């Protein structure tokens with residue numbers, strides 16, 4: 285099933301977006317909706333909620349997971365579940381929800397630079413940012429590329445810090461034969477429409493054991509432990525039955541969707557390897573990657589600047605995105621936050637352009653993207 289935005293009335297060209305959501309077949313969704321209607325149970329842990337938690341644990345290769353209505357509330361809850369206090373070391377090169385989750389918990393973000401090769405928090409910089417107030421590290425597996433989990437854990441263990449991974453991009457990523465989502469103390473997934481796997485809106489918290497999942501389950505339901513017992517000032521973060529039903533249908537198609545993404549990524553690799561001054565992020569080593577994004581770096585050797593290239597795409601109704609620009613530290617509510625020098629994050633944010641990558645991107649659309657790159661490179 286495809287959503288058709290229709291042609292732009294000015295240019296008569298169909299818009300190409302940077303991501304496009306997987307959608308279940310309506311015919312497959314109807315019987316599941318009928319079961320929700322029959323049960324009369326719309327949320328608060330119905331049949332599909334239980335089923336999706338189980339199927340996701342099996343698919344992702346994790347032992348415990350708690351579904352959420354979106355990834356941001358899962359992040360906010362993860363910090364609550366581990367009772368994080370004071371300062372948290374994190375990356376400026378991410379979607380702003382990563383740091384917002386800290387502010388919602390009255391925590392102080394401390395920003396540390398990234399490694400230019402992986403776009404992820406540089407473990408070698410973390411130590412210099414630690415103070416007696418530091419209690420946790422909040423790294424991101426940016427673009428689904430694994431952060432340096434061994435080195436981050438090594439530093440965390442020395443200083444007794446918790447590690448919470450924002451794994452919003454890392455659905456299904458396996459690293460050295462294991463689920464990446466088991467790294468650290470907790471990992472947070474997002475199932476937003478723009479992500480590899482979606483439930484329209486949604487998310488999950490991957491927990492190491494049943495006890496932690498129990499606590500998280502209380503926290504996402506106002507803190508209710510039973511009908512008359514409230515154990516914490518919890519939030520309403522529950523995933524509803526409609527979202528869970530959508531998730532079950534998407535999960536049946538996810539391997540196919542990731543295989544499509546892989547093929548497209550390789551096509552982009554062949555295209556970009558012939559264009560001087562452009563560089564596609566290489567596939568991560570030792571990793572079954574999910575091809576969540578298609579990060580292109582526009583170097584000084586390219587005839588056109590990153591922003592000029594961005595404008596050229598826009599003129600052709602190709603809505604490429606600068607993930608991540610601006611840096612989080614450039615938003616007003618973070619300008620006063622403590623930060624170490626961020627030369628790599630800044631350089632990457634000024635060179636990055638994410639190309640359209642989603643299952644079902646047509647040959648014709650690929651050719652349109654390709655034509656803009658070739659023309660900017662002075663070809664064709």
Ligand SMILES: *Cc1c(COP(=O)(O)O)cnc(C)c1O
Nearest residue numbers: 354355356379381452474475476
């Ligand atoms: C999408 C995203 C989130 C937020 O997830 P939602 O489900 O949209 O709330 C958090 N962090 C990162 C890195 C993301 O890309």
